[in-house]
Amino acid sequence: MRYADLVSLYLDLEATTKRLEKTHLLARFLKERFSKNGSREELSATLQLLQGRLFPPWDKRTLGMSSNLVVKAIAAAAGTTEEHVKEEWKQLGDLGKVAVALVAKKKQATLFSRELSVLDVVTTLRKLPGIEGERSVETKVKLVASLLTSATGEEPRFILRTVLEELRVGIAEGTMRDALCWAFLNPQITYDMENNDIVFTSEAGRAAYNELITAVQDAYDLTSDFGVVADVARTKGVAGLRAITLELGKPLRVMLAQRESTVAAAMDRVGRPAALEYKYDGFRMQIHKQGSQITIFTRRLENVTKQFPDVVASVKKHIKARECLIDCEAVGYDPASGRYKPFQYISQRIRRKYDIAKMAEELPVELNVFDILYVDGETLLKTPFKERRARLREVLPRDVPRKVRLSAYLETSDDKAGEAFYKDSLAAGHEGVMVKALSAPYRPGSRVGTWVKVKPVMDTFDLVIVAAEWGEGKRSGWLTSFTLACQDDDGAFVTIGRVGTGLKELEQEGGVTFRELTERLKPHITAEHGRDVALAPAVVLEVAFEEIQQSPSYESGYALRFPRVIRVRDDRSPEDVTSIEEVRLAFEQQRRG
Numbered sequence: 244m245r246y247a248d249l250v251s252l253y254l255d256l257e258a259t260t261k262r263l264e265k266t267h268l269l270a271r272f273l274k275e276r277f278s279k280n281g282s283r284e285e286l287s288a289t290l291q292l293l294q295g296r297l298f299p300p301w302d303k304r305t306l307g308m309s310s311n312l313v314v315k316a317i318a319a320a321a322g323t324t325e326e327h328v329k330e331e332w333k334q335l336g337d338l339g340k341v342a343v344a345l346v347a348k349k350k351q352a353t354l355f356s357r358e359l360s361v362l363d364v365v366t367t368l369r370k371l372p373g374i375e376g377e378r379s380v381e382t383k384v385k386l387v388a389s390l391l392t393s394a395t396g397e398e399p400r401f402i403l404r405t406v407l408e409e410l411r412v413g414i415a416e417g418t419m420r421d422a423l424c425w426a427f428l429n430p431q432i433t434y435d436m437e438n439n440d441i442v443f444t445s446e447a448g449r450a451a452y453n454e455l456i457t458a459v460q461d462a463y464d465l466t467s468d469f470g471v472v473a474d475v476a477r478t479k480g481v482a483g484l485r486a487i488t489l490e491l492g493k494p495l496r497v498m499l500a501q502r503e504s505t506v507a508a509a510m511d512r513v514g515r516p517a518a519l520e521y522k523y524d525g526f527r528m529q530i531h532k533q534g535s536q537i538t539i540f541t542r543r544l545e546n547v548t549k550q551f552p553d554v555v556a557s558v559k560k561h562i563k564a565r566e567c568l569i570d571c572e573a574v575g576y577d578p579a580s581g582r583y584k585p586f587q588y589i590s591q592r593i594r595r596k597y598d599i600a601k602m603a604e605e606l607p608v609e610l611n612v613f614d615i616l617y618v619d620g621e622t623l624l625k626t627p628f629k630e631r632r633a634r635l636r637e638v639l640p641r642d643v644p645r646k647v648r649l650s651a652y653l654e655t656s657d658d659k660a661g662e663a664f665y666k667d668s669l670a671a672g673h674e675g676v677m678v679k680a681l682s683a684p685y686r687p688g689s690r691v692g693t694w695v696k697v698k699p700v701m702d703t704f705d706l707v708i709v710a711a712e713w714g715e716g717k718r719s720g721w722l723t724s725f726t727l728a729c730q731d732d733d734g735a736f737v738t739i740g741r742v743g744t745g746l747k748e749l750e751q752e753g754g755v756t757f758r759e760l761t762e763r764l765k766p767h768i769t770a771e772h773g774r775d776v777a778l779a780p781a782v783v784l785e786v787a788f789e790e791i792q793q794s795p796s797y798e799s800g801y802a803l804r805f806p807r808v809i810r811v812r813d814d815r816s817p818e819d820v821t822s823i824e825e826v827r828l829a830f831e832q833q834r835r836g
């Protein structure tokens with residue numbers, strides 16, 4: 244498939260903000276191109292480009308192309324100087340536009356190019372993360388320049404947006420899911436463009452349609468890969484989707500929680516009686532056991548098995564199942580006193596590459612297991628939570644303190660009992676409680692209202708950095724004053740304030756330094772104007788503050804008073820940051836006092 248065809252779809256998608264219209268455009272495109280033709284590889288590449296990424300969500304490789312490298316690539320492709328490109332950038336304000344203008348000029352002069360295909364673009368860009376060593380900059384620049392040289396019309400703009408990892412055509416997960424259903428499962432509906440509505444064309448109506456949507460969602464939950472889901476849907480239909488099962492050894496996206504400000508409200512939300520568990524302040528581990536082979540994934544689906552030989556040993560020894568998949572929180576504790584320690588105490592273990600055995604002794608963790616999704620040939624995703632908890636007890640008949648245990652648990656309908664349990668959890672040094680619906684299935688990757696967390700409100704938010712400023716004076720050479728964003732209801736990042744305090748100038752002071760944060764942010768720079776730097780959302784900070792205020796200065800409508808950086812949350816992706824719903828809730832609660 245020609246890349247130009249995909250670009251014309253991008254342009255159509257860009258022209259509307261209506262979700263159903265986007266779904267319709269996407270579905271029509273996929274149906275025309277892929278229901279009968281197109282290789283699986285091409286389908287998968289197209290879907291990835293539509294989501295603005297080159298790798299599946301569990302693959303954390305990034306392209307590592309800063310705007311500086313992009314300037315070099317444009318200069319090379321257009322046969323001009325970097326200064327000229329930067330001049331144009333100042334005028335046009337967008338590197339994509341600069342590339343479109345300069346590359347078109349060059350083209351008239353040379354008339355040499357080949358037509359780009361979707362696979363050309365994907366195959367070329369996927370090479371970028373692997374390029375290392377001395378001449379890596381030149382090699383990367385050459386690769387991107389080679390694409391730009393062959394690009395025509397608006398193609399350079401979308402190539403560069405993909406390269407800079409900021410596509411912005413707004414294909415959210417739900418839109419992609421619905422579009423695959425419309426394109427390949429022949430639902431009995433039509434899209435009424437004029438009224439922007441769905442019309443059901445068969446008796447079965449909405450219920451039948453919802454079943455098809457559920458089949459696509461379930462298949463995506465299990466595979467985390469729309470390429471696979473689309474290919475099965477077009478070749479084997481809904482029956483094929485329903486036959487997809489969980490695969491041990493392959494990470495599953497983890498289930499997430501919503502938030503309420505009181506235990507009573509949380510219990511109302513999930514329904515009574517509810518299950519309450521301590522909410523531990525450690526980090527998430529999804530553990531797959533296949534006989535003696537144990538694999539550990541983080542919440543971001545990174546494989547961290549090597550870093551945790553102690554956890555591997557405990558699971559082998561204490562978990563009584565040949566095969567299973569369990570969901571846990573690993574909590575650090577002080578080996579001398581046995582007392583629990585907060586997350587940052589063990590966070591260093593995630594990145595550690597050497598002295599691993601020593602680290603395991605110095606910074607031990609206890610596994611607090613709270614869910615089981617698979618056991619000896621049986622998938623439990625749709626099994627009600629209460630029953631999953633019972634199955635969990637079967638694989639871990641007895642808690643082994645400081646090694647592996649089930650999370651502290653209470654089933655109750657009573658506000659007072661719930662409140663007391665919450666107080667106990669806080670008194671024991673944990674973060675709060677998780678309130679869970681007893682009858683609910685496990686929904687990978689979803690923040691549905693069947694898990695609700697309750698923790699003291701005025702603590703911290705996890706926010707992603709979207710902009711910064713180059714410092715001056717003794718801070719020159721470092722990025723300072725970071726603009727932070729939370730997530731709005733559609734998953735878009737909206738700004739909520741700036742932070743410059745809480746970071747250290749010197750390594751000796753401990754904590755996060757400006758230098759360190761600058762190094763982490765550099766590969767994500769997408770644009771620079773004077774001292775202002777725009778950044779692709781990548782690095783998540785935990786930020787404390789005194790108060791939330793309503794404010795027209797930021798996109799979220801809120802601002803944080805006296806924010807300060809607590810730490811970098813390496814375990815969080817941008818999609819995990821605090822939602823606007825949580826901000827609203829915290830604001831309301833603060834007002835109530």
Ligand code: AMP
Nearest residue numbers: 500520521522523526527572613650677
């Ligand atoms: P938050 O990170 O504040 O959105 O809270 C969700 C996180 O709490 C999960 O991703 C887990 O890592 C952690 N957690 C701690 N204890 C539990 C528990 N009992 N059940 C589920 N998640 C838990």
